[in-house]
Amino acid sequence: MDETLVQIFKIFVSAALVDNIILARYIGLCPFIGMSSSLANGIGMGMAVTFVMVLASIVTWFLWFFILLPLNLEYLRIMVFILVIATLVQLVEIVLKKNVPNLYRAMGIYLPLITTNCAILAVTFFGVDYGYSLLEVVVYSISVALGFTLALVLLAGIRERLRFSRLSPFYQGYPIAFIATGLLALAFLGFKGLV
Amino acid sequence: MDLVLPVVIVGLLGLAFGVMLAWLAQKFAVETNPLVQKVEQVLPGANCGACGYPGCSGLAEAIAQGKAEPDSCPVGGPEIWSAIGKLIGKEVNNLEGKKAVLLCQGGEEVAVSQAFYQGVEDCRAASVLNLSFKACRFGCLGLGSCQKVCPFEAITIDPDNRLPIINLAKCTGCGKCVEVCPRGVLALVPNREQVLLACQSLDKAREVRRICQLGCTKCRLCVKVCPEEAISFAEGRIHIDRQKCNLCGKCLEKCPVGCLVKFSPKGGIVTYQREKSKEKAGVTT
Numbered sequence: 001m002d003e004t005l006v007q008i009f010k011i012f013v014s015a016a017l018v019d020n021i022i023l024a025r026y027i028g029l030c031p032f033i034g035m036s037s038s039l040a041n042g043i044g045m046g047m048a049v050t051f052v053m054v055l056a057s058i059v060t061w062f063l064w065f066f067i068l069l070p071l072n073l074e075y076l077r078i079m080v081f082i083l084v085i086a087t088l089v090q091l092v093e094i095v096l097k098k099n100v101p102n103l104y105r106a107m108g109i110y111l112p113l114i115t116t117n118c119a120i121l122a123v124t125f126f127g128v129d130y131g132y133s134l135l136e137v138v139v140y141s142i143s144v145a146l147g148f149t150l151a152l153v154l155l156a157g158i159r160e161r162l163r164f165s166r167l168s169p170f171y172q173g174y175p176i177a178f179i180a181t182g183l184l185a186l187a188f189l190g191f192k193g194l195v
Numbered sequence: 196m197d198l199v200l201p202v203v204i205v206g207l208l209g210l211a212f213g214v215m216l217a218w219l220a221q222k223f224a225v226e227t228n229p230l231v232q233k234v235e236q237v238l239p240g241a242n243c244g245a246c247g248y249p250g251c252s253g254l255a256e257a258i259a260q261g262k263a264e265p266d267s268c269p270v271g272g273p274e275i276w277s278a279i280g281k282l283i284g285k286e287v288n289n290l291e292g293k294k295a296v297l298l299c300q301g302g303e304e305v306a307v308s309q310a311f312y313q314g315v316e317d318c319r320a321a322s323v324l325n326l327s328f329k330a331c332r333f334g335c336l337g338l339g340s341c342q343k344v345c346p347f348e349a350i351t352i353d354p355d356n357r358l359p360i361i362n363l364a365k366c367t368g369c370g371k372c373v374e375v376c377p378r379g380v381l382a383l384v385p386n387r388e389q390v391l392l393a394c395q396s397l398d399k400a401r402e403v404r405r406i407c408q409l410g411c412t413k414c415r416l417c418v419k420v421c422p423e424e425a426i427s428f429a430e431g432r433i434h435i436d437r438q439k440c441n442l443c444g445k446c447l448e449k450c451p452v453g454c455l456v457k458f459s460p461k462g463g464i465v466t467y468q469r470e471k472s473k474e475k476a477g478v479t480t
Contacts, residue, residue: 041406063208073201080208091219098223108249111240164397164431166332168325169377 008139009133014195015143021119022151023181023188028119032152033177035110042156044103045110046149048096050142052088053120057141059084060124061134081124082115089115120150154184207257214255230259230283237278238268258283263437264438269293292386293368295341295349295361296458298393299380300409301334302356302468307406319341329405333395335359341372363463386460389437391448393464394454397431411454417446 016104019025022032060081068074093111096104104111114120123144127137158180167176225441235255242250246267248257257263258279265279273292312321318340321327327336337357342350349365350372352358357479363386373381379396394411396403401409411433418426418433425439427448447455456464 059260067204071200071204073204076201076205079205083205083208087216090216094219094223098225101225105249105253108253108455166325169322 004135008136010195011136011140012143015140016147016150017191018194019152020147020188020191021122021144022148023037024187024191025122026185027122028117028148029181031110031113031117032148032155033157033174033181034113035107036155036159036177038151039153039156039160041106041150042152044107046145046152048092048107048111049114049117049120049148050158052085052092052114053123053145053148054141055088055136056081056120057124057127058134059088061127061132061137064128077128079123081121085120085124086115091179107148119144151184155180158184228256228259231255232441233282234258234279237275237282239271239275262438266385271462281287293370293383294363294366294386294460295368295370295372295381296384296391297335297359297361297380297462298382298391298395299333299335299358299378300329300393300456301329302337302353302358302455304356305408306331306334306410309406312338319375323425331396331398331410332401333380333397340375340377341381344371344375346371361463363460381386384458385437388442388457388459390435390442390444391456391458391464392433392435392439392454393466395432396415409452409454410454414451416449416451420445420449424442434446 015021015043021027022029030133031045031049037041063080063084068076068080084140089112092114096107115174123141130136130140132140155177159177162164162180163175210236218432232253232255235252238251238255240251246254246263246269248254248263251268254263254267258265261283265283265285266276268275268279271279288420308328309330310328314320316338318336318338321336321338326332329336335358337352337359339350339352339359341359342352346369347365349362349367350359351362353360359381364413368383368386368458370383371414373383378395383389392411394407394409396407396410398406398410400412400414403412413428413431413433414427415433421440422440422443422445423439425441427434427435427436442457444457445473456466458464
């Protein structure tokens with residue numbers, strides 16, 4: 001029992017902090033820059049990605065170990081996984097449109113773009129590549145999604161402050177956001193060697 | 196057999212997901228106004244966001260709900276405005292288009308200069324480092340980039356206070372001056388009577404008072420006094436909702452600085468405080 005707990009904690013720390021999907025692996029930068037202009041949007045995006053990521057990893061885990069592997073259809077993995085992700089994104093979109101129309105509107109194009117968010121496909125791949133059990137996959141995907149949300153919220157907070165600071169026009173907007181991202185990534189380097 | 200199995204598997208998965216989504220879409224169906232789609236088809240579809248809504252679909256929804264005017268799309272132009280007006284059964288009387296206005300009153304006597312500028316007579320050159328000879332980093336520099344770029348010679352620089360004067364009869368609302376202005380003090384507004392905030396400053400009150408006599412100090416008296424709740428304070432500055440404003444003029448009266456101004460198609464920008472001081476001067480003498 002203790003060993004599984006330790007294992008789970010290890011997965012959490014390494015996925016959320018040490019190998020932070022954005023700041024250490026540089027995956028999923030598009031929604032990271034696009035949705036970090038305000039804190040509320042950032043949190044909303046984080047939640048949507050968390051939902052899709054966790055569900056996608058669970059569904060793809062089952063598909064991988066119970067359909068694709070036994071039938072020797074490993075080469076279909078990208079296609080099948082993308083199918084799962086696209087379906088889940090549509091599901092989130094339908095539900096959000098009905099229940100949280102404000103967030104739906106604020107997310108605009110970035111919601112359907114979760115489909116092509118490489119972070120989610122990457123997590124489903126890593127989940128099966130690392131040979132995790134179902135529990136571990138769930139923990140892993142939640143941790144990665146938390147790491148994604150953490151990075152998004154951090155940058156959103158910084159950008160909210162940057163909007164009112166004295167900046168040369170050359171730096172305003174995206175340039176300073178990328179510089180801030182680089183500095184954040186440097187800071188996250190400090191977690192290397194933790195696990 | 197090797198070919199059939201993957202085809203069957205992927206096909207079945209796709210079918211299962213498709214059926215699930217179709218069922219969910221029915222269950223969570225949102226009643227949409229058919230008008231929204233019609234309006235969206237008329238809109239340019241560039242999703243540029245210039246209207247302030249998230250994309251053309253956002254504006255289409257706002258128009259269909261009556262939250263936005265049919266002429267809210269700045270890219271569309273009169274043709275699209277009237278097409279939308281027909282769709283929602285609203286007369287578009289704003290076919291004269293837009294005009295450029297100067298949203299800064301910090302002329303030479305009003306705003307503090309912190310340095311002498313000896314360089315190219317061009318606002319863009321003078322504001323390369325964001326800081327410039329004017330203490331206010333949001334104010335008009337008055338070096339006439341807008342005057343030079345205007346294809347209709349509608350802009351002249353007032354020799355007294357070094358601020359551009361826009362000749363509304365000549366202005367076509369092309370927006371070239373708005374584009375070129377490095378300070379963002381020029382704006383395109385619908386050519387009808389309205390109240391505008393003639394100050395772009397995001398500085399704090401003390402700083403504003405130090406550097407400009409006609410700068411918005413964010414006292415928010417206008418927000419409190421507006422009976423229509425058309426004025427709000429967000430992101431460090433005052434916002435005026437043209438749709439809600441009924442031109443009662445209470446905010447103009449209340450504003451202690453005089454940075455709220457009235458724009459009219461005939462007279463251009465009129466400052467309330469300046470008029471009042473003229474009246475006072477007339478009475479005392």
